[in-house]
Amino acid sequence: MTELIDRLQTGDTLSDGEWRFLIEGGYDRQQLFEKADEVRRQYYGKDVYIRGLIEISSFCNNDCYYCGIRKSNDKAERYRLTEEEILQCCGEGYRLGFRTFVLQGGEDAYYTTERVKNVVSAIKSKYPDCAVTLSLGERPRGDYEIWYQAGADRYLLRHETASRVHYEKLHPPYQRFAERMACLQALKEIGYQTGAGFMVGSPFQGTAELIADMRFLQAFLPQMVGIGPFIPHRDTPFAEYPAGSLERTLTMVALTRLMLPKALIPATTALGTIHPQGRELGLKAGANVVMPNLSPVSVRGQYSLYDNKICTGEEAAECVECLRRRVAAAGYEVVTDRGDAV
Numbered sequence: 001m002t003e004l005i006d007r008l009q010t011g012d013t014l015s016d017g018e019w020r021f022l023i024e025g026g027y028d029r030q031q032l033f034e035k036a037d038e039v040r041r042q043y044y045g046k047d048v049y050i051r052g053l054i055e056i057s058s059f060c061n062n063d064c065y066y067c068g069i070r071k072s073n074d075k076a077e078r079y080r081l082t083e084e085e086i087l088q089c090c091g092e093g094y095r096l097g098f099r100t101f102v103l104q105g106g107e108d109a110y111y112t113t114e115r116v117k118n119v120v121s122a123i124k125s126k127y128p129d130c131a132v133t134l135s136l137g138e139r140p141r142g143d144y145e146i147w148y149q150a151g152a153d154r155y156l157l158r159h160e161t162a163s164r165v166h167y168e169k170l171h172p173p174y175q176r177f178a179e180r181m182a183c184l185q186a187l188k189e190i191g192y193q194t195g196a197g198f199m200v201g202s203p204f205q206g207t208a209e210l211i212a213d214m215r216f217l218q219a220f221l222p223q224m225v226g227i228g229p230f231i232p233h234r235d236t237p238f239a240e241y242p243a244g245s246l247e248r249t250l251t252m253v254a255l256t257r258l259m260l261p262k263a264l265i266p267a268t269t270a271l272g273t274i275h276p277q278g279r280e281l282g283l284k285a286g287a288n289v290v291m292p293n294l295s296p297v298s299v300r301g302q303y304s305l306y307d308n309k310i311c312t313g314e315e316a317a318e319c320v321e322c323l324r325r326r327v328a329a330a331g332y333e334v335v336t337d338r339g340d341a342v
């Protein structure tokens with residue numbers, strides 16, 4: 001295992017069998033997590049970056065089979081925040097020490113090129129020391145360019161799975177794998193700090209699919225990688241599938257840290273949902289980012305991607321305090337910083 005990890009760190013290409021061993025193998029996982037933590041401390045010390053997550057819209061024009069806010073879910077409650085509400089969230093976040101705001105939402109046509117551009121410009125002019133991250137799904141390259149010109153710094157667009165065949169089992173036919181990949185490529189070319197990522201334990205995912213994800217990350221070299229367990233949502237076609245496991249998710253986080261030592265990797269809310277200490281364990285396995293929720297409490301529950309999502313009742317201030325305590329108890333420290341990749 002140690003030799004494989006050394007090779008992973010030098011950027012070596014691993015064979016299918018070697019990857020399979022690292023992902024499935026019967027070795028001491030604790031040792032893997034400790035190695036990942038050591039590498040993370042080399043580049044980032046004990047620092048944990050916080051990102052203020054603002055869920056701007058639960059309207060979505062896509063129909064991903066796993067997602068609770070997919071357009072075919074008639075039971076989903078829909079809301080969208082106005083520009084003014086988004087700016088209020090940023091104001092509150094700034095006071096609480098956030099220097100990155102993440103605007104995430106479903107693929108909502110209300111958020112036209114111009115509207116998003118105006119919000120980005122407004123945030124950047126009011127808080128020039130802050131980074132703005134967008135996570136608004138697939139859009140024409142021109143939109144990405146305009147938003148980048150307006151000051152957006154980063155873009156999160158999980159690739160979801162690097163296997164085309166697997167992608168087609170998770171999405172309806174009009175959602176194209178090639179399009180998702182083309183968007184990621186465009187974001188990177190434009191100059192965004194780009195985030196890819198995938199769910200662990202999504203339906204029909206085996207080790208072969210996870211190997212494809214790792215190889216994709218190794219070639220694409222994103223600055224950010226979001227990895228969280230799949231969690232079923234009761235009103236989706238995947239309601240009856242089991243959630244991804246804690247151990248497998250932590251393994252993929254640790255392997256990603258070893259392969260991309262400087263990456264920004266969140267300990268995700270989904271990880272905190274499948275286990276009470278999930279986010280702390282994520283940090284100890286190589287993650288270095290947490291994303292407390294800054295959305296107004298009145299709409300939190302409506303951004304329901306999966307069942308039993310945590311932190312839907314807390315005010316932003318409570319959520320930040322809770323996370324500061326958790327991060328400190330795990331042996332790290334939340335810092336007030338934009339937290340760009342080193």
Ligand code: SAM
Nearest residue numbers: 066067105106135136137158229230231305306
């Ligand atoms: N619409 C944007 C997009 O598609 O990138 C951003 C919002 S989307 C809801 C954010 C992420 O939530 C997705 O990339 C997906 O990986 C994750 N997600 C959706 N449903 C999930 C589920 N049931 N379990 C775990 N994660 C889920």
Ligand code: FES
Nearest residue numbers: 311314319322323
């Ligand atoms: Fe949100 Fe604990 S992190 S309440």
